Amino acid sequence: MSSVEINWDEKICIHAGECVKGLPQVFKVEDGKFVIDPGGASVDEIRGVVAKCPSGALSIK
Numbered sequence: 001m002s003s004v005e006i007n008w009d010e011k012i013c014i015h016a017g018e019c020v021k022g023l024p025q026v027f028k029v030e031d032g033k034f035v036i037d038p039g040g041a042s043v044d045e046i047r048g049v050v051a052k053c054p055s056g057a058l059s060i061k
Protein backbone atom coordinates (compact mmCIF):
# COMPACT_ATOMS: atom_id res chain seq x y z
CA MET A 1 0.00 0.00 0.00
CA SER A 2 1.16 3.51 -0.61
CA SER A 3 0.15 6.78 0.87
CA VAL A 4 1.35 9.12 -1.83
CA GLU A 5 -0.76 11.85 -3.19
CA ILE A 6 -0.92 11.82 -6.97
CA ASN A 7 -1.78 14.97 -8.83
CA TRP A 8 -3.07 14.97 -12.35
CA ASP A 9 -3.35 18.10 -14.42
CA GLU A 10 -6.12 17.56 -16.91
CA LYS A 11 -5.04 20.56 -18.97
CA ILE A 12 -1.54 19.17 -19.49
CA CYS A 13 -2.45 15.51 -20.08
CA ILE A 14 -2.18 14.48 -23.73
CA HIS A 15 -3.97 11.17 -23.11
CA ALA A 16 -1.03 9.11 -24.20
CA GLY A 17 -2.28 6.39 -21.86
CA GLU A 18 1.14 5.50 -20.45
CA CYS A 19 -0.21 5.63 -16.92
CA VAL A 20 -3.26 3.47 -17.62
CA LYS A 21 -1.15 0.94 -19.51
CA GLY A 22 1.65 0.95 -16.96
CA LEU A 23 -0.39 0.64 -13.77
CA PRO A 24 -4.03 -0.14 -14.52
CA GLN A 25 -4.71 -0.85 -10.85
CA VAL A 26 -3.91 2.78 -10.04
CA PHE A 27 -4.79 4.76 -13.16
CA LYS A 28 -8.18 3.87 -14.54
CA VAL A 29 -10.88 5.23 -16.74
CA GLU A 30 -14.29 4.66 -15.22
CA ASP A 31 -17.42 5.88 -16.96
CA GLY A 32 -15.26 8.05 -19.18
CA LYS A 33 -13.61 9.71 -16.20
CA PHE A 34 -9.98 9.41 -15.21
CA VAL A 35 -9.71 7.95 -11.73
CA ILE A 36 -6.56 7.57 -9.64
CA ASP A 37 -6.32 5.04 -6.83
CA PRO A 38 -3.02 5.74 -5.05
CA GLY A 39 -3.48 2.67 -2.86
CA GLY A 40 -3.34 0.31 -5.85
CA ALA A 41 0.44 -0.02 -6.05
CA SER A 42 3.65 0.66 -4.21
CA VAL A 43 5.17 4.11 -4.08
CA ASP A 44 8.07 2.93 -6.25
CA GLU A 45 5.75 1.55 -8.91
CA ILE A 46 3.77 4.75 -8.96
CA ARG A 47 6.97 6.80 -9.11
CA GLY A 48 8.09 4.79 -12.14
CA VAL A 49 4.89 5.37 -14.08
CA VAL A 50 4.72 9.04 -13.16
CA ALA A 51 8.25 9.37 -14.56
CA LYS A 52 7.06 7.88 -17.87
CA CYS A 53 4.23 10.34 -18.34
CA PRO A 54 5.29 12.13 -21.53
CA SER A 55 3.42 15.34 -20.85
CA GLY A 56 4.37 15.92 -17.23
CA ALA A 57 0.70 15.96 -16.22
CA LEU A 58 1.32 13.60 -13.33
CA SER A 59 3.18 14.49 -10.18
CA ILE A 60 3.44 12.98 -6.75
CA LYS A 61 3.93 14.34 -3.29
Ligand code: SF4
Pocket: 008, 012, 013, 014, 015, 016, 017, 018, 019, 020, 052, 053, 054, 055, 056, 057, 058
Ligand atom coordinates in the same frame (compact mmCIF):
# COMPACT_ATOMS: atom_id res chain seq x y z
S1 SF4 B 1 0.68 9.15 -18.97
FE1 SF4 B 1 0.44 11.34 -18.61
S2 SF4 B 1 -0.19 12.17 -20.57
FE2 SF4 B 1 -0.52 9.98 -20.64
S3 SF4 B 1 -2.65 9.69 -20.06
FE3 SF4 B 1 -1.42 9.48 -18.22
S4 SF4 B 1 -1.39 11.53 -17.34
FE4 SF4 B 1 -2.06 11.75 -19.44
